[in-house]
Amino acid sequence: MRRFLTFGSAFVVLVTLLLAGDVLPVFDPPQAEPRAADRARAEPLRVAVVGDSLSAGRSLFLGNGLDDESWMTYAEGxxxxxxxxxxxxxxxxGQMASAVQPIAGVDVLVILAxxxxxxxxxxxxxxxxxxxQIASTIRPGAVLVSAIPPYRTHEPAALAYNTALRAFTEDHGWMWADxxxxxxxxxDWVEGFSVDGMHPAGPEQYAVLGESFRRIILQIRPMLSARG
Incomplete structure (x- = not known):
């Protein structure tokens, strides 16, 4: 399964050293052909999302389409x-793994779960x-696993989960982002960013999250281009 998720030894080294901040390192492919690079820049990255209420939007189900509380609304385009x-x-x-369906030609799969x-x-x-299972179903060019946010009423457990999730992600040669x-x-949350201590407070906060994801996702393009 991992063959379609591994970018080569040089990339694995980069993944191991990922994210002193919240964005992935950018590098220029040393032998990229100009036409391939131009074509890659012209075509948008095809991004799929798997997750829970943090990605589902105001309707509570992503299948209803993007809305003002879907972070992807602010990341796409x-x-x-x-x-x-x-x-x-x-x-x-487990419910995500059972429900998600294959999608052809996904460049980046974002898992926020x-x-x-x-x-x-x-x-x-x-x-x-x-x-x-989720990654095997989608079979993307790259898997981007996101940290979960602060969880005010379960703070120690959330921190432990994030630590283990990051180690799991890096062990797979996937990409980790915060x-x-x-x-x-x-x-904890920045004051005013969350009301319930579990979710962003509203559209303004989801827009901040979407812009953060956007920066991270766009920096994956050179890594995909390097694969040819």
């Missing part, structure tokens, strides 16, 4: 094309196989 996926409020990684696992007392070790840096104050 100008180089990013949203091509679908699956996200529902309250979903656990785990908050509900924490809510129900599950550990990352119990959920790990479902992340593999789009929540602008929303986080220590281990």
């Amino acid at each position: 100008d180089g990013i094309e949203f091509v679908g996926g699956w996200a529902r409020s309250g979903a656990l990684p 785990g908050t509900n696992a924490v809510r129900t007392g599950k550990t990352m070790a119990e959920e790990a196989t479902y992340y593999d 789009p929540w840096r602008g929303a986080r104050d220590g281990d």
Whole structure:
């Protein structure tokens, strides 16, 4: 399964050293052909999303389309094309793995999942196989796994889950990102960013999250181009 997710030894080294901040490192492919590079720049990255209420939007189900509380609303366009996926409020990684369907030609799969696992007392070790299943179903060019946000009423468990999720991601040679840096104050939320201590407060906050994801996703393009 991992053959379609590995970019070569040089890329794996980069992944291991990822993200002192919230964005991925950019590098220029040393032998990219100009025509291929121009073509890659002209075509938007096809991005799929799998997750829970943090991605599902105001309607609580991503299948109803993007809205003002869907972070992808603010990430798509100008180089990013949203091509679908699956996200529902309250979903656990296992439910996502069962529900998601194959999508042809996905460049980047974004998985933002785990908050509900924490809510129900599950550990990352119990959920790990479902992340593999999601990636195997979509078969993208790159897998981008996101940190879960602060969780005020389950803070220690959320921190432990994030630590284990990052280790799992890097072990797979996938990409890890933390789009929540602008929303986080220590281990809690920035004042006003969340009302319930679990979700962004509203459209303004989802726009900040979407812009953060946008920066991260666009920096994956050179890595995909390097693969040819």
